[in-house]
Amino acid sequence: xxxxxxxxxxxxxxxxxxxALSNPHRLEIIDLLAQGPFSVEEIAHYxxxxxxxxxxxxxxxxxxxxxxxxxxxxxxxxxxAGESVFHxxxxxxxxxxxxxxxxxKVVTDFRKGHGEVTSVDAASLVKKIEKEEVILLDxxxxxxxxxxxxxxxxSAPVDKLNEQLKHLxxxxxxVAYCRGPFCVYADEAVAMLxxxxxxxxxxxxxxxxxxxxxxxxxxxxx
Amino acid sequence: xxxxxxxxxxxxxxxxxxxALSNPHRLEIIDLLAQGPFSVEEIAHYxxxxxxxxxxxxxxxxxxxxxxxxxxxxxxxxxxAGESVFHxxxxxxxxxxxxxxxxxKVVTDFRKGHGEVTSVDAASLVKKIEKEEVILLDxxxxxxxxxxxxxxxxSAPVDKLNEQLKHLxxxxxxVAYCRGPFCVYADEAVAMLxxxxxxxxxxxxxxxxxxxxxxxxxxxxx
DNA sequence: AATCTATTCAATGGATAAATTGAATGGTTT
DNA sequence: AAACCATTCAATTTATCCATTGAATAGATT
Numbered sequence: 001x002x003x004x005x006x007x008x009x010x011x012x013x014x015x016x017x018x019x020a021l022s023n024p025h026r027l028e029i030i031d032l033l034a035q036g037p038f039s040v041e042e043i044a045h046y047x048x049x050x051x052x053x054x055x056x057x058x059x060x061x062x063x064x065x066x067x068x069x070x071x072x073x074x075x076x077x078x079x080x081a082g083e084s085v086f087h088x089x090x091x092x093x094x095x096x097x098x099x100x101x102x103x104x105k106v107v108t109d110f111r112k113g114h115g116e117v118t119s120v121d122a123a124s125l126v127k128k129i130e131k132e133e134v135i136l137l138d139x140x141x142x143x144x145x146x147x148x149x150x151x152x153x154x155s156a157p158v159d160k161l162n163e164q165l166k167h168l169x170x171x172x173x174x175v176a177y178c179r180g181p182f183c184v185y186a187d188e189a190v191a192m193l194x195x196x197x198x199x200x201x202x203x204x205x206x207x208x209x210x211x212x213x214x215x216x217x218x219x220x221x222x
Numbered sequence: 223x224x225x226x227x228x229x230x231x232x233x234x235x236x237x238x239x240x241x242a243l244s245n246p247h248r249l250e251i252i253d254l255l256a257q258g259p260f261s262v263e264e265i266a267h268y269x270x271x272x273x274x275x276x277x278x279x280x281x282x283x284x285x286x287x288x289x290x291x292x293x294x295x296x297x298x299x300x301x302x303a304g305e306s307v308f309h310x311x312x313x314x315x316x317x318x319x320x321x322x323x324x325x326x327k328v329v330t331d332f333r334k335g336h337g338e339v340t341s342v343d344a345a346s347l348v349k350k351i352e353k354e355e356v357i358l359l360d361x362x363x364x365x366x367x368x369x370x371x372x373x374x375x376x377s378a379p380v381d382k383l384n385e386q387l388k389h390l391x392x393x394x395x396x397v398a399y400c401r402g403p404f405c406v407y408a409d410e411a412v413a414m415l416x417x418x419x420x421x422x423x424x425x426x427x428x429x430x431x432x433x434x435x436x437x438x439x440x441x442x443x444x
Numbered sequence: 445a446a447t448c449t450a451t452t453c454a455a456t457g458g459a460t461a462a463a464t465t466g467a468a469t470g471g472t473t474t
Numbered sequence: 475a476a477a478c479c480a481t482t483c484a485a486t487t488t489a490t491c492c493a494t495t496g497a498a499t500a501g502a503t504t
Contacts, residue, residue, distance in 0.1 A: 014318045
């Protein structure tokens with residue numbers, strides 16, 4: 001095998017992976033699967049695709065070795081093939097947020113539309129959370145909280161947040177987090193909390209970012 | 223802007239970036255530009271494309287904000303738009319090498335074809351290099367060495383390596399590095415050195431990986 | 445100002461990707 | 475074993491991508 005053939009093969013193989021990542025729906029799927037396993041129907045519903053279409057995209061991701069499957073009764077659950085898939089996704093996310101003004105603009109505009117949602121980063125929160133100087137809310141669906149969440153976080157799915165308001169102290173800062181920087185649950189939660197007079201901000205990083213850095217989490221040992 | 227529109231916009235914008243990365247030629251260009259700026263003609267020559275075709279791909283990369291240009295006399299030099307482009311590329315590279323058996327197979331097969339080239343990683347070398355227990359050869363074209371290289375590395379372009387052989391000590395281990403894990407210069411150099419009776423290995427990481435980690439380098443201050 | 449030259453553009457034809465529809469598959473459960 | 479259900483496949487249409495060719499552009503040099 002000569003030099004040129006080698007290069008063609010290497011970059012060709014790698015481009016199979018990047019090709020699988022070159023579609024908005026598939027990126028959304030990757031971002032979702034970073035939370036854990038989901039069935040095809042759940043994925044289709046969450047991403048607003050038809051089941052057949054979602055299935056096709058999942059096949060594409062599977063052939064690129066980006067996701068893997070596991071059967072669970074009648075359902076097939078898809079999840080990321082490994083840690084470096086999330087790692088690579090995080091790299092692309094960062095690239096988008098740092099160098100593509102469009103992406104950043106869309107995100108900040110959306111947050112302004114929700115009443116100036118301000119965000120904080122994980123690093124500045126670790127100690128405050130441990131000392132219980134802030135209240136940490138996990139506003140993802142309860143199912144995802146149960147799979148794993150940040151240490152000391154309280155489950156408060158955004159659509160059931162109303163019921164929990166009375167148990168929250170008004171004088172403590174409230175930090176809401178969800179799936180990641182593009183997840184809107186935290187924005188909705190912060191907007192609602194501020195309307196009710198709470199001092200609330202969102203954390204940019206999601207659960208998977210936190211967990212990958214080895215910061216304290218709680219999860220069911222399986 | 224509602225939830226769905228927001229997601230469509232965010233993942234849509236991000237997919238423009240991944241789409242730009244979804245072509246083998248463009249990946250090769252990114253990998254090359256990690257070494258520094260190159261003209262269109264140089265890029266075309268190195269990647270074996272026609273100039274017009276290379277230019278088109280470069281336009282694609284430019285629109286995705288992955289590369290930037292700078293004029294230099296009659297030439298336009300392309301380089302990576304920033305550090306997180308290399309970062310994201312490194313993430314994808316790792317993904318390919320870890321989860322895509324094909325990529326790894328191609329690389330190891332190629333090295334076997336060059337007489338069992340063994341490789342070492344940067345971490346294990348830092349101290350040995352500083353103590354001068356090993357000889358470190360930069361086998362990239364001299365031009366790239368001049369732009370920046372690892373501290374204590376000797377420039378020994380693979381096509382001129384022959385002349386330098388007499389100055390090398392036979393009893394020290396020789397480590398060759400080049401552009402990165404997919405760069406073949408180091409393999410060629412190691413194969414040649416071993417044939418002549420030297421104790422040679424290749425380093426997987428290239429100059430940009432080394433520099434990004436903040437390990438000691440020398441470069442022209444511009 | 446005219447020429448030179450690296451780079452880009454525009455147009456073409458062939459190849460590949462995406463959403464939709466409806467049918468098929470293959471484990472589960474009754 | 476039959477019925478069921480989540481998922482996948484096959485076929486179609488539409489849209490987008492890629493390499494090639496030859497012409498155009500826009501800085502730099504003379």
